[in-house]
Structure formats: C-alpha cells, structure tokens
Amino acid sequence: MSIVANTFSDVLSSEAIYQSMIRFAVILAFAAVGEWVAERAGTLNISLESFMIGGAYSAAVAYGVWHSIPAALAVGALIGIVVAAVQAWLSHWLTIDQFVVGLTLNILVLGLALFLDTRWAAKTPVPKPTQIPLLHRIPLVGEALFGQPWPMLLIIPLIPLAWWLLFRTRWGLEIRSVGDNPQAADVSGIHVNKRRRQAILFAGACAGLGGGVLVLGQVGINGYEAGHIGLKGIIAIAAVIFGGWTLRGTVIGCLVFGYFFAFQQAKLVDINPQLNASLPYIVALAVTAIFARRTRQPRALAQPFIRGLT
Amino acid sequence: MPDRLDRPSGEGLAPSPGTNNTAVATVELRGVTKRYGSVTACQDVDLTIWPGQIHGILGENGAGKSTLMKMLIGLVRPDHGSILLHGSPRRIHDPQTAADLGIGMVHQHFSLVDTLTVWENVLLGDHHRFDRAAARRQVAETGERYGLQVDPDRVVGDLSAGLRQRVELIKCLRRDPSILILDEPTSVLTPAESEDLFTTLRTVVVGEGRAVALVSHKLAEILHATDEVTIMRQGRVVEHRATAGATAADLAAQMVGRIVSLRDTAAALGATGYTTSRGHRLTEPATDEVLRVEGVTVVRHGVAVLDDLSLTVRAGEIVGVAGVEGNGQRELGDVLSSLVHLDRGRVTVDGVVAHPGRAGDMAKLGVAVIPEDRHDSGCVLTMSVAENLLLDRIGSVCRAGFVRRAELRRRANELIAEFEIYGAGPDAPFSSLSGGNQQKVVLARELSHSPKVLVAAQPTRGLDVGAIEYMSARLRAAAASGIAVLLISTELEEIIDLSDRIVVMSRGTVIGELDRAEATPERLGLLLGGVADETSKLAGGR
C-alpha cells in the first residue's frame, strides 16, 4: 500500500512531470483547438497529423535557411494551411470521403517530409527557455508554466481567439450552423462547403503552428525527427471528443493526455515498458468510449453536404 | 399559348383596389422552363404577382409548384425564360441573392438550426454586423408588429411547430421583402394556428404593399386565404383567375385535369365539408383486438417523446391517429418498426408481447409498416426495384444461400403487375421510380405476406391525386380483408375520410378519441387547437 502511496506522491510531486506535461499538452492544444473549430463545422480530419508534420518539417527547414524563429513559425503555419487546403478541397468540393483523404494525406505528407529531408535537411535551434521573472520560481509548476521557451506561449492568445471567432462573429455563427444543420444553413444563403473548407484551413494553420512550435520551442529535443509527431493528431481528436466539443473541455482533455504522455516518458513507475508506451493510446480509447455518447456532438459531424441530397 | 384556358377578361389581372393603377408587378415569370434530364418540371410558365395581394399557386404534388419556388429563391436555375422583379429582369444565383433582391421564403423544415437560439437563427444568412442586442430588439419589434411574439433567447429546438414558423416569418420579414413565399405552410399547424397565419399574412400584404405567394395543394386553403390563384398541372399553368367567385369544383377540375367527384377526392384535394357523409360499412369490423399499445413511453435526450401512449386497433378497422407534426407520430412509427426500445409500457400483437428494440421483431409478428419517410427506413435506394420488393423475403428466392436472379425477377414481376407499379422494370434502380410508384413498391412489399397489422404513416404525402386515390383504395381494401390498419397522418381530411375511429395525439400521448360519426373537421380542429394554444402560451410566447 505504501508503495502505491509513495509512487503516487512521487508522480504528483515531480517537477519534471509537470514540465513535460505542459510541453505535450500545449502541442496537443494547438492541434486540438483548430480541430475543435473544424469539428464544430461538421468535418472530421484525421489528417490533422499531416498538418502538424508539414508544419514541423517546413518550420525546421525555414529555420535552417533564415535562422529566425518567428519567420520559421510563420512558414510552419502556412504549410499547415496548404496541406489542410488539400484535405478541404478534395473532401468538401470534390466530395471524396474525408477519411480516405485524411488517411492518404497522412501517408503522403510523412513520406514527403522524409523524402525531402534528404535534400533539404531540417535544422532546429537549441531552444532557450523564457523565464518570466518571479513566477517561474513557484514550486512544482513554476518552471512548467512560466519557464517555457517563448513559442509555447503562443497558445495563450490562440484559445480565446478561437472562442471569440466561434461565438462572437458572424463567421462563427455560420460555422456552428453548418455543423449542426447544413440544410438549414444552405437555404438561409450560407455557402456550406465554403465555410467547412475555411474551418479546415483554420485547423491547418493552428496545427501547422503547433508543429513549428514543437520543433523550434521544445526543450530537450535533439533535432528534428519526423516520427516525433507520433499520432498526436488522433489524440487531439480524442481530446475534442473528451471535451464534448466544447473549448474548455478540449483544453482540459489536452492537459489530461499531456499528463499521460509525460508519465509515459518519465517512467517513474516501474511498469511494463510496452504497457507504458501504449498508455496514452489506451487512455484515449477509454476516453472516447466514455465520452463519445455525449449529445453535444455537432449533428452533421462527418456527413458530407451536397445540395439536393437532403 | 397552348394549353391555357381562356382568361376571364381583365378579371384577376388588375391590382387590387387601393393601389396605383400603374403599379409594377412585384414578380413576373415569363416562359420559365426547367427540365431534369428527360423529366420536365416546369414548362413555359407565365406568372404575375402583384403587390398588395395574396396569390395562391395551386396544384397537386408533382405539378411543378415547388420547383418554381426553388427558382425564385435561387436554389435552382431555370433553363429558359426570365424572371422579372419590379419590372427588371434578374438572375437569381443563390438564396443570398434572392434575399438581397427582396424575395423571402418561409420554409417548412429546413431553415432553422435547432441548437441555436431564436435571435441567432434570425441573424443567420445576413450580411450586417453581428450584433446580439440589435438582433434581440428586432425579434421583439417585428414580433409586436405582426403579432408573432416569441422569446428571442429560447433555443429553437425547444419550440413548437407554430412558434418555429413565427421565427421563420420574423426571419423573413425583418429583411423587408417585397414578396413573401410560403410553401405548404399549414401542414404543421393546427386549424387555429393556420387562421392566425392567414391573419398575419393579410396584415403583411395590405398595410405594407408587399406580395405573398401561397403554394398549396389544398383547395380549402386557397379558397379561404387568397385573392388570386394560378393553377398548375404537370408543369404548366392551366388557369389564372381571381379567387372570388371560384368554386371548389372548378378549381379541382383544373387541378386534376378532369371532372372529379369532390366527394370521392376531397381528402386528396384538401377540400373540406365533403367527407362526413360516407355510407355505412357493409360488414361490421371484427371485435378482436389485434394491435395493443399500452402505456408506452420513450425518452430521448431527457424528453419523453412518447408519454404513456395507449391505443388499440381491431381487425378490419382503420384507426386514424390525428395530430400536428412533431407530437410523437414519428416515434410511434419507429416503435412499430422495431427501431426503438421502450422505456416503459408494452406492445402486443394478437396477444403476443413484442420487443420493439429487437431487429425485425415487429415484422416477424406480422406488423407491416409504410414508414413516414420511405427513404429513411422503407427502402434501399441503391438497390433495384426487384430487390426492394423482396427486401425482407430474399431468403425465399435463395437456394443454398445463393440468390436466384431469375426467380427474384419472376416474383418481382408478379408484384409489379398486381400493384400496378410503373417503371423501367424489375432491374431498374429504385431511385428511378416516381414518388407514387416508390410508395407502391413499399406497399406491395408490406402487403405481400398477409400481415396482421398495417401501419401507414403519412402514406400519401407528396403524391399526386391519382396516387393518393390508389393508396386510399388499397388501405380500405386492406381493412376490408381483415387487416388492422393504423393510419398516422397530419392531413385531417385524410383521417376523416378513411378512419373508423380517430385518436388525437399531442406531445406523445393520446388526448382524445372519437368515432367517425362524431368527427367533423371543426371538432377535431378544436381538439387539436385547444391543446396547442395552451402549449404555445406556456412555451414562451408573450
């Protein structure tokens, strides 16, 4: 019993765990916030992964060329948009099944990133933590929250921006209507598929930016490796489901999953290594099992829209 | 112009008194034509709608009225012809353009988003600044002005059909349209609510010089509420006259293209006052109860969509379930189709308890269903006609698990002949059949294995007069042969015409029961209306 208690307290009191957790959670959040908007519009993008990979690789290459973090981040976001555009136009203009397109894009972009890496190698900087004075001295969570490299801080304005976009603008109202009742939106004069495409582009920008932040702003990563994204895309989707398609829930979901990734990496508790490695994915499965029944799912989620096919 | 009857000279073409004699028509359609492949939806349509009038567009289902309206609001583009608004020709690309040009449409089903509030729905599709306070204010003001009060902060999904239509109207009116189009607006309303609607329309038209186009297949409505009427048949305009002085018989003849006995077709034509005097049955229905629904409750998302519902149907009788749409009829159909679990209560067929959540259980017990939406649970669109005819009996044309195509075709042809299904043959895709013939396929399949109970949910919705007559005759024949028939319909005339006994359904439960002898449209209307008024008061109207 005391072993469990000790382990528990170890786990909760490790500063390294919190640092790690925030790192994972923030990257997840970049993707998840974007996908939240896209899912509120009724689209389900399993190619979220590829948006991140595209962003990560291009940001690293851009950094190698210009040695400027802001420029590299911008490139990452831009390439994220480009990849998202492929998903958006193939699925919501040509109406090819969005799962098929998503799957294919994941393979395509990963292959491209690996292939092009042989010619234009990705370079990453050694990230410097930006320590906010005083606050970063708070025990346990200080370094985690206030001692991260500055690109990580970009998530802070992104979350309220997404909220404002969806609930305080006309665009957001149309996005929500398109996700819940595209037929009604259509007869009201809203261009359903155009809005859906725009939502996907937003997700692409956020995820691409997240990929860039991953390679440019994470302490302890020795250079770029394409495999680093490692299914964060699908986990981000699980976070949105966990959050019941609300923004607050999505962010909490990212923290939860971030914790499990950190836990897995720290290997604090002596459990079977394979179980350890699969832990976040098992948790994701369990989470979707518990929360997928929620009724707040956008009613037209993952249903393609064609006028005339009521 | 071919095929058009002589227009009464001058009558019906002048603007109504009170408007300027040189007024320009609000909307004018000239020679408008639309074809879908080999099917002509509209042929050479001329139509003029003047301001200050309610203009009725009358025609049976399939006559082309809906397509015409779709062209006016930009969902469909005409192949030939022109549309003039206030005298100038316009191209209407999409609903947004239509709205900008002053054309507003009150939709039946597809225009409000249930998860959003009233004010959000009203703002939907607009161009202007997104301003919550202004929107709420507009909802209140417009509501006051036209007698369409509704609470702007309520979520639309919680509102009754009548209140939702108010939101639709407000959504249109606030854009200051020159013409308001309503497509079959009263199918979701009680008679009392319909009256309110017509009063509102009159206000809109008279005081403010707008025009209203009222599309309907119901004679009573057209006679009652419109100033002028244009009658369409098979895609063409066949008459255009003032409503005053028209009789139901005249209009019916034009609508259907032949002299009709109103007595026989009143239900199909939506004519009231003709259906009460039917002859007595020749044989009394047997007194054995076949279908018994006891205290059935179904809860969805926390709301009891069926609430302690009980009814019985005896062999050989037709029980009509009347009620405004959205009061649980769909769920009742689902229960009897083995699609929904019961939370409470039970259903027995011929004494055997059924398990409606178990696949095919009701069918196994002999309950045949013509569902409300055949595309939803009545057929498989991508399969052929033959496959749809034998959907539930595919095993009977199989040997050792393999389908014998020749046998399948043979059986299908038998059914096609017996039920007079017109189409391109048993191997044609089901989707190539017309609505009426698709319904016949469903009927043929369901009746082909001598069921004990036949549930017909909105069986004649969207069908033309000929198909309606056919379906009604079949339902009567089914009852005469001893089947217990449960007819669920929102069309009062149809209920009165066909039923031996009528139950009225509201909010998931039965609130009244009448024998046919006692049932008049007025009485039924009161029953429906009385409850509905109460609920609309409670639902947040001011």
Place this chain on the structure above:
Amino acid sequence: MNAPARRSSAGIPSRSSARRAAVVVGLYVGCVVAALAVAAALVAMTGGPWRKVLSALLDGSLRNPGRWGTTLLEATPLLIVALGVIVATRAGLVNIGQEGQLAVGAAAATWVAINFSGPIALIGVFIAGFLGGALWAGLAAVLRYWRKVPEVISTLLLVFIAAQFTGWLLSRSFLLMHYEKGVMNQVQTSKQLDPATRVGMIRVAGNSFPWTAVAAVAAAVAVGVLLQRTRWGFRLTMLGHNPRTAQRIGVPIVLAGASALMLSGGLAGAAGAAMLAAGAGGYTFTPGFSNNVGWEGLLVALVARNRPLACIPVAFVFAMLRTGSGFLSSTGVSRSIAEVVRALLVLAMLVPPALLALRERRQGRGIAAVVTIAEPLAVPVQVAQ
C-alpha cells in the same frame, strides 16, 4: 444555362456511351500519369536521377531474376488484407486498423507454429491468424456498438496499441520469445518456424512463390461472388446502405456489423499468418512484423474502388513498389519516395469519379452522386421531387 432536354431511350446509338467511356478511361489514365509525373518531378527536384529510379524499380520488381516471384509473394498478403477492407466497407464501416489486426493475427499464428509442427499445424496457423485479427477488430466492434466510439478512431488507436502488445509478447519467453540457453536474444524474436510448418513454394521459370498467392486470388473471386450473389452479401449491402431499413426488416445491425468488422480483421490476421508461413522475417515473428502491409492493403482496396477482382492487379502493382524500392539504394534516392508514389496513386484513382460526379451535378442532370469509402459507384438520387 441552356442544357438541352435529353430524351433517353433504350435504342440510343452507342456513340455517346462509347464517348463517355473514353472520357472516363482517359481521366483515369491521365490522373495516374500525372501522379507518376509528380513523383518523377520530386525526384528530379532533389537532384536524383528519375530515369534510374524507374529502372531500379522495374529491376527490383520484375526484371531481375527471381524478382517477379518475390513480387507475387509480397502481393499475397496485400490482396488478403484488401478483401477484408471491402467486407467492412460493404457493411458501412470504416476499418483502418489492418496494420494492427495483421500483427496480432501473426502473433497468434506464431504461437501455434512454435508449439506445434507439421501440415496440420499449418492449418492451425492460419486459423489462429484469422482468430487473432478477428478478436482485435472485435475490440473496436465492442466499442462501436456498446459505447458509440467511431470505429475509424478506435481501429486506428488499436494499431499502435497492437505494436506495443506484440512487442510485449515477444519479450516474454513463455509467450513468443525464443529462448536458448546460453544465447542472448538481442532483438527479441520468436523461434523460427519448423520447415514442416512452412508454406510450400511453387517454382516457375526460375521464380518461386508460395501457393498462398493462388489461394488469395481464389479468395478474391470467392469474396466477389459471395458479396454479389448470396443472401449474406445482400444483407450486408442493405446494412451498409440503409441500416434503419435493415433493422426494420430484421437484419440485426449490431450482430451483422460486428461480424463484418471481425471478418475484416480476421482476413487481415490471416494475411499475417500467410506472411509468416511464407517466409516473412525469415520465418520468425519480429517486432514491426507488419511492415506496413496493413496500411498498403487498405490503400489497395481504395485504389481498386472496393471491387474484389480489381484488387488482384492493384495488389500486384503495389507489391511492385515494395520489391522495387528495395533496389533504390543504388540510386541514392530515399525509399520514402515509394510512400509518396503510393499515396499519389490512391489520389489518382479517387479524383476521376469525383470529377465526373461534380460535372453531372453542375449540369443539373438530376443525378447527384457521392464518392465515399463505402460505395464505388455513383449513387443516383432524383433531385426533382
């Protein structure tokens, strides 16, 4: 928009339909050529010799001695996996977890193989492979029908859990790990298959391929027939196109759907068993055994538009990419180009029908069509009333 009215009748001259067919074929060919051209451009962009790349691919897959036999060997599991994909999509389900189902199936097959030997054991190997894959897919089925988890997500997550799970199995000597006294098992693998438990090879013209290749082709034909002409196939199609109608008629949605999903996983598992018994990994089960066969089998089904017979040539082409890319190192070009080519080929096959459907809609012919994972052909729906 003046679209002339069409009056279609049965005796219409075949000129217009021949022209249409030519347009369709041209579209497909054009897209495939474009895909290959893009790949070639990528190679050229990175300074590689694209002609040499093409040559190396052809050498590795067909031209060099013994290579087409190897390609057939590689094509076999791809084909079997693709058949499983078709079954699932017919039932309206999205199963993208073949990579994991294959691994678990292969693991189960390994267990039988290392504990028993002989031809009877070989049958047991295939059965175990099928069961392993089926059970792994069964997890996703449970989640889908009990907790409404979309199977696209659960099957995907299960792929990664499967990798860890099989790795664990390989780390325990009482399970799969090969243990020899005094010898350290550096890379954890299983014991090698007894020669008696291996699939026999057919030798033709200097090439050898396992008889499972022939069995796979037979299976493709069988699946096609079963889906088209049997009651089972009929009910599955009903389920996929309209589950509510199916429920009303008496096809139990849960049972039929779950069994379709499990059959799909079972086929992937059987493919894993076939790989093992025909020599993959040197007849041993290793970490990373699946080696992307699951993913590529899925792509094969997509490129073949969910038609079982079309999967046969497509599987062969994809196998060519696999065996051919092994020869790329001499050209100095990264093997990842093969990944890119695969993905581009999938897109090349999906774009033409979508373009055609778009054109039909634009011309307002009254037919609307949706290209989805579950339906290779356009779904005609009347737009006018």
